[in-house]
Amino acid sequence: MIFVTVGHSMPFDRMVRLVDAWAGKTGRTDLFAQIGDADYEPANFPSTRFLTPAEYERHLIECDAIIAHAGTGTILQALYLGKPMLALTRLASLGEATSDHQLGTARYFAEQGQIMVATENEEFSRALGTFEFFQPRSLTGKEASPQLIDRIRRFLIDEERT
Amino acid sequence: MGAQAMTGTRKKVLAVSSGGGHWIELLRIMPAFEDCDVIYATVRNDYRADVPGAAFFVVNHADRRHVVKTLLLAFRVLFLVLRLRPDIVVSAGAAPGYFALRFGKMIGARTIWLDSLANVDDLSKSGHMVRRYADLWLTQWPQLAGPGGPEYAGKVI
Numbered sequence: 001m002i003f004v005t006v007g008h009s010m011p012f013d014r015m016v017r018l019v020d021a022w023a024g025k026t027g028r029t030d031l032f033a034q035i036g037d038a039d040y041e042p043a044n045f046p047s048t049r050f051l052t053p054a055e056y057e058r059h060l061i062e063c064d065a066i067i068a069h070a071g072t073g074t075i076l077q078a079l080y081l082g083k084p085m086l087a088l089t090r091l092a093s094l095g096e097a098t099s100d101h102q103l104g105t106a107r108y109f110a111e112q113g114q115i116m117v118a119t120e121n122e123e124f125s126r127a128l129g130t131f132e133f134f135q136p137r138s139l140t141g142k143e144a145s146p147q148l149i150d151r152i153r154r155f156l157i158d159e160e161r162t
Numbered sequence: 163m164g165a166q167a168m169t170g171t172r173k174k175v176l177a178v179s180s181g182g183g184h185w186i187e188l189l190r191i192m193p194a195f196e197d198c199d200v201i202y203a204t205v206r207n208d209y210r211a212d213v214p215g216a217a218f219f220v221v222n223h224a225d226r227r228h229v230v231k232t233l234l235l236a237f238r239v240l241f242l243v244l245r246l247r248p249d250i251v252v253s254a255g256a257a258p259g260y261f262a263l264r265f266g267k268m269i270g271a272r273t274i275w276l277d278s279l280a281n282v283d284d285l286s287k288s289g290h291m292v293r294r295y296a297d298l299w300l301t302q303w304p305q306l307a308g309p310g311g312p313e314y315a316g317k318v319i
Contacts, residue, residue: 008182008206052208072183072280076190076319098225104282139319144190147316148300152194152274155298156173156250159272 002132003063004033007071008050011038012096015088018121019067020044022128032059065132070106075115082138085115086131088124113137173198176248176271178239178262180223180255181205183280188254189213190318191276198250203242205258224257226287232257240265247271253292254278254318260288263295274298279318281306 004019006012016035020042023031031045034056041047051059060066060081068074070087078085089106090096103119110117116131118124143149175198179188185204189212192200201217202209210218221238224231239261243251251266252274253259263273275296277289282303289312293299299312307314 053206054208054211072278073181073186074183076183076186076279079319098227101280101282105280108282142190143193144187144318145316148191148276148302148318149194151300151313151315152191152252152298155272155274156194156198159250 001063002028002031002065002067003059004031004035004045004047004067005056005059005074006034006036006038006069007074008036009071010090010096011036012069012088012090013038013040014094014096014121015067015069015124016040016042016047018088018124019128022125026129032063034059067128067131070102070109070115070117072105075105075109076139079109079114079136079139080142082136084131084134084136086124086127086134087115087117089117089119091119114139173249174246175200175250175252176203176243176246176262176266177201178203178251178253178259179205180258181209183278184255184259185209185212187276187278187318188252191252191254195250195252201246201248203239203258203262221258226257236261243269243271250274252276255286256288260292260295263292267295272297274300275312276300276318277302277306277312285312 023044033047034051035047066078066083066085070089087106089102092100106117109115114136116134118127175195179185203219205223207220222235224235243265248271251262251271254276255278266273273296275292277285279302301307301312302317304314
């Protein structure tokens with residue numbers, strides 16, 4: 001099962017359309033999508049607009065692979081579970097986000113070998129054929145880096161002294 | 163009241179964020195506050211399940227494009243800060259955190275801002291705006307840190 005998610009903030013019809021077209025062409029029906037407040041509903045697999053965090057987590061846990069927008073929250077959750085993930089970045093020029101900030105984050109995680117990323121439609125459609133075989137370098141633990149935790153602890157201790 | 167009043171040493175922490183990545187990133191730094199009494203304020207009621215047993219408040223979502231919602235959010239956060247009187251305010255963004263740090267500073271709280279991992283090329287808008295209200299002002303990208311800028315001390319991963 002592939003879990004498709006656009007996150008909670010804005011719809012992402014471009015991505016859902018591309019995945020739907022791919023599913024139609026390849027005969028895939030083993031997908032489920034969370035599409036937000038979308039204008040476009042996929043024809044080849046079931047979808048829902050929103051999921052509670054608990055439902056969302058269940059889908060992430062039960063799926064074999066994830067297709068998503070390049071939101072930091074979605075990426076972090078997918079990585080923690082070690083599932084292959086293909087992310088399409090939202091583009092401000094297409095009205096999909098208020099800025100192109102997803103490009104930088106996505107590039108970073110792709111360079112770390114943790115997700116596959118596409119920005120353009122063609123690149124994305126091509127990657128749909130292979131991303132399920134992608135083996136991510138997974139993330140361990142649910143905590144921030146020890147360095148960051150220590151820095152905040154140090155700040156709290158310094159506050160006590162002053 | 164509660165633990166803080168009894169021991170007199172436990173710090174009261176107000177942890178604030180908007181939804182999605184901001185909330186996830188905030189949760190990842192919360193182990194730093196294990197000796198504190200933590201109160202959460204965020205934008206979705208169903209996030210409550212992520213912090214079982216913790217004090218939890220919901221404020222409305224808003225961004226700069228919606229003036230009325232933003233004003234409403236500001237009042238709600240102000241009310242919370244005045245009512246809770248936290249010693250520490252911490253946020254990973256965005257608008258709710260900005261207001262929480264700003265009003266927290268007003269009542270003498272010490273404040274921590276962690277700019278989201280999502281902001282690689284520049285700090286977030288709220289991250290810039292919060293600068294003079296943040297006692298600890300952190301970015302997760304070393305290239306954005308520097309003298310006069312935020313500090314880099316690692317990432318939430």
